[in-house]
Amino acid sequence: MLFNIRRPSKSIVFLACLALVNGDLYSRATKSKLEGKKIKNSVYDFIIVGGGTAGCVLANRLSAVPEWKILVLEAGEEENIDYDIPGVPSKxxxxxxxxxxxxxxxxxxxxxxxxxCEVRTGKVLGGSSVINDMKYTRGSKKDYDAWHQNGQIGSLDWKFENLIEYFKMSEDNGDYDVLMNSFYHARGGEMHVQRxxxxxxxxxxxxxxxxxxxxxxxxxxxxxxxxxxxNQFTIANNTRLSTNNAFLKPVRHRKNLSVKTSVTVTKIIIDPNEKTVEGVLYEVDKGKEESAFAKREIILTGGAINNVKLLHLSGIGPKDELKKFNITSYVDLPVGLNYQDQxxxxxxxxxxxxxxxxxxxxxxxxxxxxxxxxxxxxxxxxxxxxxxxxxxxxxxxxxxxxxxxxxxxxxxxxxxxxxxxxxxxxxxxxxxxxxxxxxxxxxxxxxxxxxxxxxxxxxxxxxxxxxxxxxxxxxxxxxxxxxxxxxxxxxxxxxxxxxxxxxxxxxxxxxxxxxxxxxxxxxxxxxxxxxLSNPIGTCRMGYNSTHSVVTHNLRVHGLERLRIMDASIMPTHIRGGIYAATMMIAEKGSKMILNDWKESKSSYFEN
Missing domain, CATH: 3.30.560.10 (Glucose Oxidase, domain 3)
Structure with a gap:
């Protein structure tokens, strides 16, 4: 059986986490075959928390590596064709x-x-890409370049000239007068864009x-x-094209991809000594919790509001704020601050x-x-x-x-x-x-x-x-x-x-x-x-843990194996909707993960 353990001593810690979650069931020296199978089936390489706009893109890209086992956890239900009629406002x-x-x-x-004021975001596979106006607007070069003023990010990777390839990666533009500008636009991606x-x-x-x-x-x-x-819209054959339809549905047949809907992740399991994320707890029914564990990484894609709730409940956030709820603080970070909406x-x-x-x-x-x-x-x-x-x-x-x-x-x-x-x-x-x-x-x-x-x-x-x-x-x-x-x-x-x-x-x-x-x-x-229900910024990207939550590589400061990859990492708003930018963040984030892990063969301990 494989566990994601960097040092031999961590196998004890990981089994202790299992014991905490499941009583003494997994701490017994003589586990039954059924118990062993249950453990094995709850261990994945990557767990994606949130099957929304970014989560569907990530699920597609990561599951393309057949050796990796991917789990997507989504609080909403499957997408219905009724939501795909362009003339009907599905919000x-x-x-x-x-x-x-x-x-x-x-x-x-x-x-x-x-x-x-109401703030409505998507609670369905595909997330807000199922309920938004479908407009494909990326924002201005000036927006992305401004993130680097005063060295706030600590890397030039997020300047616009370094991001355009990730916008184009998933784009399939169907308007030839627009496509003529090949610097900005491309064909062949999963997301069809057209007037x-x-x-x-x-x-x-x-x-x-x-x-x-x-x-x-x-x-x-x-x-x-x-x-x-x-405007151009994310449509195909005069039908709404959500990230679920464009990225997730075409690869649901992959044997290494599991998608669970109508489940709510309630806590991130953290090893307090190693400051490493091990897994998550999620509810199938209210009060009935199950667990899943990641050998490599857990990726949050729940958005600027839901990410905050999960992180705070897990002990990741402003220490003084968590103290009000008697939540043990594992990492003191400004999670939830810097909220912005158009x-x-x-x-x-x-x-x-x-x-x-x-x-x-x-x-x-x-x-x-x-x-x-x-x-x-x-x-x-x-x-x-x-x-x-x-x-x-x-x-x-x-x-x-x-x-x-x-x-x-x-x-x-x-x-x-x-x-x-x-x-x-x-x-x-x-x-x-x-x-x-x-x-x-x-x-x-x-x-x-x-x-x-x-x-x-x-x-x-x-x-x-x-x-x-x-x-x-x-x-x-x-x-x-x-x-x-x-x-x-x-x-x-x-x-x-x-x-x-x-x-x-x-x-x-x-x-x-x-x-x-x-x-x-x-x-x-x-x-x-x-x-406008385009919330961003609550898990902002930056170079230090005083003013930001994630690094320029989208890793949470002070924790190992936890990343955030959606609009919540944006330091400031862009001059357009956040739909296209969120897909870009997921594309860039998946490339980071592929680069970080494709060479690694000693990242887990065999037991």
Whole structure:
């Protein structure tokens, strides 16, 4: 039997860990064959905690080595085809979502339910790649290069010029005009990227209006500062392509790959003397725990919120914080600090006038079209396909805000929209391609405000983590959003918008209705704040354990054989969604692991 033990003395420690987890079952000198088999079946080379965006990529890459035995543990269920219809916003499917909320504060989300904002991440194989908007935006070169300022990382490996190969590694770009730029784009990877072929009248109107404001239609992934974009999406045959569908499903047949769903990892098993990670405990049913052990490494890919919870429960985090919960501290690290999420606001919407009514029969027929041949309006995201990237601050050569367009169908008599609440304007009543109202959300791509994540005070093990997001705490963030709203309002003066008779929608903006001009928009943004559910930073990468959690090789400071490989390691936000960047991190991380272990043949002790 093989155990991952570097020194002969560690075999005693490892067996002691087994004994602690399973009583005296495995500490007996004369184990039965059944007991021996159970131990053998619970030992793997690598354990991936979280089968989400990054976890599926890692499972594919690591299981490609036939001698390695890989285990993926995912709290969610298998992905359903219903989630793959582009025109249906799957973030509303509650069973596949971690539905977290931020804590109340005095400067954001004031008129949202409970005075807090929702943070929704994916709880399903494929993670947030199953519920996100599928947009393929990488961020700016300036974002990645900035991570190296003041030597914060201690390595140049994460400069953009050294990362582009990992973006391209999994990319299969299907738009030839984009693919012509071979420095930025590639074909042949697992993740197919393409624009939707479906367009409608109002997409053309808004594209034209932004062009009138001086924005060029150009690929945003080529490090440009401003652009109006008919976005590329991670789709194949007009179907959502999650990392589960792209990376994991095609290799599920591999005999060395095990995937367990509907299980929650509750603790990382640590040898306190050697400061080495040995395995994990996970629950199949509430209260029923099983164990798994890693001969080589454990890799966390649970995201910026769930990683924090698991690490804290395992004794890895701020010592003073863990002390509040009577948790023994093994490594004192700033886990949970540096929380960042992109932020936007509701309350800014345009009405499209007399849009033909949408009948139930029409929608049913469109669903049939999609299921039968992947065609029709549902093989698109309507006006949501359009966005504009704008630069507010000079000399940055990178966008500061993305103007995200979101269509919605609001039912009202004769389509005369009147006194619509912000909530009604945002609620999804029909699939995305059917809309008579367009919300424009100015997304602050690189916010200054930072927060933290801690354990639930009443129920640390099963309760939702406490997210003190501090959205809009920094006045600079508020000012940037309001500045971008001023730009959006200029659309109303364009020829395209006037010709289409598009006007401001009469949104009920209480309690801001008595204010005027900038004071009113300041009020609206603070009251109707929205978190983008792109959390990062809680396990940030850096060169020392005072200000960071992992090294530039993604190893947790002060512990052996534990790495983190998802968006939680990002020191600061990038100017785009975190989907493409998370895949890149997983690609780069898997290459690190392959390089570290492919030459090693003496990493475990044979017993």
């Amino acid at each position: 509303d499917f509650r069973p596949i979502v971690w539905n977290y909320r931020t804590e109340r504060n005095g400067y954001s989300c004031l008129s949202r339910p409970g005075g807090s 939707f072929k479906y367009t409608d009248r109002y997409m053309e109107v808004f594209l034209g209006a932004f062009t009138e404001l001086g924005l060029r239609a150009i690929d945003i992934n080529t490090n440009v500062a401003e652009a109006v974009v008919n 932020v936007t606001s509701g309350g800014l919407a345009f009405s499209l006038g007399e849009v033909p009514a949408v009948s139930e029969t029409e929608v049913i027929e469109d669903f049939k079209s999609w299921f039968e041949n992947r065609s029709g309006p549902l093989a698109s995201r309507g006006i949501n396909q359009i966005s504009a990237f704008i630069q507010l601050f000079e000399n940055k050569i990178a966008p500061d805000v993305e103007l995200v367009l979101e269509g919605n169908y609001v039912r009202s008599d004769k389509f005369m929209l009147a006194n619509i609440s912000v909530q009604s304007a945002e609620e999804t009543h029909l699939p995305l391609p059917y809309y008579n109202l367009v919300n424009i959300h100015p997304v602050l791509l690189k916010p200054k405000s930072k927060g933290k994540v801690t354990l639930n005070k009443k129920n640390p093990k099963y309760g939702r983590p406490v997210i003190q997001a501090n959205l809009l705490k920094e006045t600079e963030d508020l000012n940037a959003l309001v500045d971008s709203i001023d730009i959006v309002l200029q659309l109303l003066n364009t020829t395209e918008m006037k010709r289409a008779e598009i006007k401001m929608a009469p949104i009920d903006i209480f309690p801001c209705d008595r204010l005027q001009n900038r004071d009113q928009w300041n009020c609206i943004v603070r009251h109707y704040t929205k978190a």
